[in-house]
Amino acid sequence: AQSVTQLGSHVSVSEGALVLLRCNYSSSVPPYLFWYVQYPNQGLQLLLKYTSAATLVKGINGFEAEFKKSETSFHLTKPSAHMSDAAEYFCAVTSFGNEKLTFGTGTRLTIIP
Amino acid sequence: DAGVIQSPRHEVTEMGQEVTLRCKPISGHDYLFWYRQTMMRGLELLIYFNNNVPIDDSGMPEDRFSAKMPNASFSTLKIQPSEPRDSAVYFCASSKGLAGYDNEQFFGPGTRLTVL
Numbered sequence: 001a002q003s004v005t006q007l008g009s010h011v012s013v014s015e016g017a018l019v020l021l022r023c024n025y026s027s028s029v030p031p032y033l034f035w036y037v038q039y040p041n042q043g044l045q046l047l048l049k050y051t052s053a054a055t056l057v058k059g060i061n062g063f064e065a066e067f068k069k070s071e072t073s074f075h076l077t078k079p080s081a082h083m084s085d086a087a088e089y090f091c092a093v094t095s096f097g098n099e100k101l102t103f104g105t106g107t108r109l110t111i112i113p
Numbered sequence: 114d115a116g117v118i119q120s121p122r123h124e125v126t127e128m129g130q131e132v133t134l135r136c137k138p139i140s141g142h143d144y145l146f147w148y149r150q151t152m153m154r155g156l157e158l159l160i161y162f163n164n165n166v167p168i169d170d171s172g173m174p175e176d177r178f179s180a181k182m183p184n185a186s187f188s189t190l191k192i193q194p195s196e197p198r199d200s201a202v203y204f205c206a207s208s209k210g211l212a213g214y215d216n217e218q219f220f221g222p223g224t225r226l227t228v229l
Contacts, residue, residue: 043220098213
């Protein structure tokens with residue numbers, strides 16, 4: 001079985017500060033990993049994905065994530081937070097040929113002006 | 114494309130009533146997924162379809178829940194009878210193929226269900 005754990009259900013950062021959202025995965029096979037963002041009253045939108053190519057993945061809106069097998073992690077970062085980044089962020093895992101995504105419980109990001 | 118369309122966006126009903134949620138996937142997508150989002154349990158996969166055929170309904174909580182996909186452009190999720198613990202946001206998502214073959218799932222805006 002695959003799973004992801006998101007550390008911190010709520011994260012607050014000041015505008016312009018570094019954003020770091022943590023995700024650790026558990027998988028007995030090589031994982032595919034995803035970050036989704038959910039803005040208020042909207043569905044989830046794909047930010048970026050790792051599917052066994054480059055370990056540093058760049059996504060939309062200036063976000064990036066690095067796959068670290070030794071740490072079983074896929075943390076999401078952005079160098080400088082913007083007010084528009086306030087949203088809920090979900091990490092998800094699957095594997096090659098798998099039908100389903102397994103989501104973490106989400107991290108709500110608040111940006112402090 | 115308009116994206117995944119869900120209706121209604123909000124539904125308030127009383128315990129014991131039947132509730133029907135609707136979804137129109139993106140044209141050309143062969144997979145359709147129904148998820149439920151709650152504060153306690155996060156985002157859970159309820160059921161998914163491939164080419165209108167239900168493939169895995171192991172996430173459906175109980176017999177009160179049923180889902181159908183009569184054609185490639187329409188799916189319903191029905192709860193009968195509804196209970197207060199069914200209150201949640203229900204998302205529909207669609208994709209061209211499997212997540213494990215690098216296919217993105219596109220989510221609808223969700224239906225917020227409140228059962229009183």
